[in-house]
Amino acid sequence: MKRNVYFLIFMMLMMISVYFAYGQEQAFPTESNISWKPGFGFESFSRTIEWDGKESTSKLKSYYFTFNTDIELQSGLTLSGLIGYSFSSFNSLIFKELPFSLDLQAGSIGGFILGAGLQKNILSFKDIEIGAYGQFVYCLGVKENWEIPGLAVEGTAQGKPSWMRGKVGPIFSYEGYDYFQPYIKFNFNKLWGTFKMEETVEDLSGQEKKKITGKSLLEASLGAIYQLSNSLSFQAEINLLPYKGGVNLGLVIKGLYSF
């Protein structure tokens, strides 16, 4: 828990310092080529998750709205950050170590999203740019309370999820068009997290912390950046994570404004 708080503080400080660093530059223009692209984004994904030692699976469905910043520190090196609010559904997660076993079917649970990414262009081949991309996203869910139905006495359950996702891999983008930049990414994509459930029924109480991991690790992403005007760009991306027996999908949409 403490680690999560430290991480959140670190991420916020990082974003604030980047913001102020940029602000300083605006106030006192220098020769620096740093450009800042704030904007809004939306991401949605569905991920098959495993828990109880990979014995059980269910789906994590999440969508979140974010405020993004892409900071081009130098040509070909972009640092990005995001902060936002998410809705994550852990339906069919079953807790059997509580006094009364629970089957979570309560729909989406809210949570705060923080993330950071880095992209570095490494080499160019004609109009093809080859780079490396990495992103880390952390979701800290809010505590949610539910009544436990069907008992002779009143009982409550309290759940709190958190999950993290790290992506890293190469990115191939085509620079041959003026206003349109398609790209393809191949990522090692790891998702992991916990869901802490507490139960209180009269004098009975218990808690269970369930570790979850994403079932698939390799992701292919196909996307494009549209330069709508000199300062406005739009990015769309679909993600595919195949696994034995199916494929998980994700969608990213971002609108960015360049200063």
Place this chain on the structure above:
Amino acid sequence: MKGIIKKADKLLYLLIIIFITTSTLSFQNFRSDKKIYYHRQPFQRDLKALNKGQPFHSKGIKYAPDQILVKFKPNLTKQMIKAEIAAYQAKKIRLIPRIHVYQLQIPENLSVEEMLTIFRQNPDVDYAEPNYKAYIAVTPDDVFFKWQYALYNSGQEIGPAGSPRGKSGADIKAPSAWEETKGDEQVIIAFIDTGIDFNHPDLKNKILSSGPDYANDDNKAADDNGHGTFVAGIAAAETNNSEGIAGVAWNCKILPIKAMDEEGSGYYSWIIQAIIWATDHEADVINLSLGGEEPAKSLRDAVKYANENNVVVAAAAGNDGASVLYPAAYDDYCLAVAATDYNDNWISWSNSGPEVDVAAPGERIVGPVPTWYWGPGSFPYGYGSGTSASTPHVAGLAALIKSIKPWLTASEIMNIISYSSDDINSSQFPGKDKYIGYGRINMENALVPIKITSGP
């Protein structure tokens, strides 16, 4: 040869029916110091019904999360259907022949409900529905299961033709709970009673050891009364063996301890020794279908010892329409069990008082009796009534909880059983009351994960 076998089968069934109908027994007035009473039941000739009419248990509505089944109207060509499917970004998995139903994979970003809504609005679609899942029912094949209304009550006749009908749902929800667990072989239920029939076909494979006999001061808890065999069978008879009845805890073991003599009475000293012996010999649950009117600190200390060593004690409230017997009345250490009938009503002969924790069916319960009980050639089963018959339902449930959650303390298991009960008399006595305590036990609530679907 086949004809002979068929005739033999019919003869067998006929004998079963004759046994049941002519020799039902009643434990209604049973107490540790009283005899068992019997009463006759009308004759029954319905042989065919023995293996039929079993209740079907469904696991609930579940369907494939990424598939639907769609039937298009017959005037559409294959090309048109293909175009329709593509327009919805669905993918054909297969066309089920004869009925022309398409099994479709839906797009990842849409739920089954959303996709069904879209398809159902299309005038070219005859019908669209989820790809539901079916489950084999956990319904044991024991021949008398259909009369065990206590475990599953669909409103059926609770015995041979002419027997009363129960009220649908007036049961302890056993089949759905068995989906979760049928018990662990390592979990032991000790039956402190009149002993057990070691040769009973529905029990002999479940008995852990010969057990001590405090009534006769020897080392074999043989049943010379019948009560102990009956009670043990209700909780833990061998199940799904095409024989007799289903036990509440299919796989849990029976540890017989004889502390009641052939008359059905026993000194407290025998019972106390039996409780301590059971606790020291790794019993997880103790069934006490017995009780006395007098309190005794030594008896209280014995059940306290069991409780402190994580042994769940289930004890009969008694059948006199009076106050709760001991040791059931030792509320902190025992689950005091009252009796309900096949209509989910409290029975007036069931003892009452603030010590009553829960109730379980105790009227006309079918169970095993010793093989010698009815004489040679008879089938060793019969009916009984009383909190003696209610208590092993609770003991069986305690054993099942212990099977899947061995880390729980005895007191926690007692609370789970209490809090998961159905408050069947809430219209008259909301909350815990002196008649049925928290309510009639509900195995499904106690064992199956409870669905959390909405906020507070």
